[in-house]
Amino acid sequence: MMAEPVLLNTPRGSYRLVLLEQTGTGPWILTVSVEHAGGLEKFAFRCLLSQGSLERLGTDHPSAACAGMAGWVEREFETIREAALKSIRTERRLAEFSLDSLTGLD
Numbered sequence: 001m002m003a004e005p006v007l008l009n010t011p012r013g014s015y016r017l018v019l020l021e022q023t024g025t026g027p028w029i030l031t032v033s034v035e036h037a038g039g040l041e042k043f044a045f046r047c048l049l050s051q052g053s054l055e056r057l058g059t060d061h062p063s064a065a066c067a068g069m070a071g072w073v074e075r076e077f078e079t080i081r082e083a084a085l086k087s088i089r090t091e092r093r094l095a096e097f098s099l100d101s102l103t104g105l106d
Contacts, residue, residue: 008074012077016035018066030049045094045096045097046095049099050098052100
């Protein structure tokens, strides 16, 4: 289910946000990859999107929901990156974020 990447401008340079997988029919679980444009770094994480989150994003398509999360990922990049890398290294699983309680989704 790889979708077109969304370009992110972060303090660490340009990254690509790519939807890898969408599961669930009620709340969605999106698995996304974030990769440095120069190939220096890559990490992945999961986002839980409730029906309310999808309505705020104004979409019912997974790739559009991923694109709608881009502003949030840019703003919270360092926090997301650190949590994702720590989870992969120490817990051997993908970090998970619930977007239900977040505001400022694009």
